[in-house]
Amino acid sequence: MEFKINKARFDQRLAELAKIGARQDGGVSRLALTDEDKAARDLVVGWMKELNLQVHIDQVGNLIGILPGKTAEEPVVMGSHIDTVPAGGRFDGAAGVLAGLEVLETIQEQKIQTRRPIAVIAFTNEEGVRYRTDMIGSRAFCGFLSPKQAYAARGTDGSNFGEELKRIGYAGEFLCGSLHPHAYVEYHIEQGPVLDQQQITVGVVTGITGISWQEVTIEGQANHAGTTPTAMRHDAGLAAARVIVYLRELANSLGENQRATCGTIAFLPNAINVIPAKAVFSVDLRNSDESVLMEAELRLGDFLKRVEGEDGVSINTVQLARIQPEACHPDIITAITQSAQDFDYRHRVMMSGAVHDALIMARYCPTGMIFVPSKNGISHSPAEYTSLDDLEAGANVLCHTVLNLSKR
Numbered sequence: 001m002e003f004k005i006n007k008a009r010f011d012q013r014l015a016e017l018a019k020i021g022a023r024q025d026g027g028v029s030r031l032a033l034t035d036e037d038k039a040a041r042d043l044v045v046g047w048m049k050e051l052n053l054q055v056h057i058d059q060v061g062n063l064i065g066i067l068p069g070k071t072a073e074e075p076v077v078m079g080s081h082i083d084t085v086p087a088g089g090r091f092d093g094a095a096g097v098l099a100g101l102e103v104l105e106t107i108q109e110q111k112i113q114t115r116r117p118i119a120v121i122a123f124t125n126e127e128g129v130r131y132r133t134d135m136i137g138s139r140a141f142c143g144f145l146s147p148k149q150a151y152a153a154r155g156t157d158g159s160n161f162g163e164e165l166k167r168i169g170y171a172g173e174f175l176c177g178s179l180h181p182h183a184y185v186e187y188h189i190e191q192g193p194v195l196d197q198q199q200i201t202v203g204v205v206t207g208i209t210g211i212s213w214q215e216v217t218i219e220g221q222a223n224h225a226g227t228t229p230t231a232m233r234h235d236a237g238l239a240a241a242r243v244i245v246y247l248r249e250l251a252n253s254l255g256e257n258q259r260a261t262c263g264t265i266a267f268l269p270n271a272i273n274v275i276p277a278k279a280v281f282s283v284d285l286r287n288s289d290e291s292v293l294m295e296a297e298l299r300l301g302d303f304l305k306r307v308e309g310e311d312g313v314s315i316n317t318v319q320l321a322r323i324q325p326e327a328c329h330p331d332i333i334t335a336i337t338q339s340a341q342d343f344d345y346r347h348r349v350m351m352s353g354a355v356h357d358a359l360i361m362a363r364y365c366p367t368g369m370i371f372v373p374s375k376n377g378i379s380h381s382p383a384e385y386t387s388l389d390d391l392e393a394g395a396n397v398l399c400h401t402v403l404n405l406s407k408r
């Protein structure tokens with residue numbers, strides 16, 4: 001029988017951290033680099049010190065706690081974030097950081113000395129709510145964003161990243177880009193309904209979604225809703241509706257990892273008795289496989305041309321964002337699967353439909369992710385919930401996965 005983490009201790013740390021920025025409704029508001037974030041950082045750094053970890057604060061405020069190994073080889077790194085969205089939950093991010101701490105405490109209790117060091121990191125501003133570039137901490141950690149670029153980030157509240165980081169005392173000296181992990185494993189709540197609905201305890205993530213955001217503008221002809229015969233209309237609203245329906249067909253035809261969503265739409269002139277002259281709407285396409293995501297973009301482009309011809313409208317698109325998906329490393333997928341099997345936990349492979357620090361880390365070092373169920377698939381909400389049994393199971397898998405990786 002494999003040894004387990006201490007579930008009560010893990011739960012207690014989760015409860016303690018959730019008090020910082022706690023809301024009346026049970027949720028948490030802990031935006032990056034606010035006073036609440038500072039208090040949460042102080043708590044986490046305190047715990048890292050209690051565990052006698054080597055603690056480093058890097059130039060963008062990432063909190064790094066390292067348990068030394070027998071050698072000074074590249075460490076196996078666990079991590080996530082402790083910032084939240086404005087009315088977020090207790091588990092998104094925090095569970096990953098605290099699972100990492102719990103794993104390190106368990107390893108010490110078991111008196112295991114690993115070959116490689118094992119570390120846990122809390123990355124700065126993952127959510128990208130206060131400072132709009134999301135995952136600033138992991139981007140800078142990997143050297144994809146310079147500390148100078150990070151400091152210059154303007155907050156949605158008019159604040160400045162660099163000033164706020166200094167104000168809360170977390171502009172550290174540890175150089176970004178100076179620590180290269182042997183492997184990175186992120187434990188995270190699924191933030192989707194799949195595991196909960198299928199009553200599966202552990203998600204073994206095979207890839208992290210890429211995102212293609214476009215704004216589509218359709219121009220037709222405004223005219224009278226009563227006097228204009230149907231055949232003589234150039235209805236931008238109808239054309240938009242056709243595209244929205246097509247998005248669902250596109251998702252259905254490209255497999256379960258393809259997502260396609262129209263989340264916003266506006267008509268002009270937006271009047272009850274006028275055929276829309278213009279429709280402007282958003283398209284969010286996601287897939288964890290770059291070739292399929294590109295296929296989705298191409299098929300959508302072809303369909304837009306078809307609608308232009310058939311409906312007598314003109315269509316323009318603007319790319320708003322494009323993020324390449326990243327695959328998880330096969331060795332880490334295998335290690336996570338093995339450890340879930342050793343515990344006899346129900347598990348399945350799946351993609352991550354949300355982006356995480358792991359997306360950035362996957363471009364820097366071999367990366368994997370462990371998901372635990374989100375009740376009813378809810379996250380970024382005070383209603384976010386994962387049972388303690390599931391939280392424990394994920395942490396047990398994390399523990400044995402990093403132990404395994406630390407030997408290699």
Ligand SMILES: [Zn+2]
Binds near residue numbers: 092093126188356
């Ligand atoms: Zn998160």
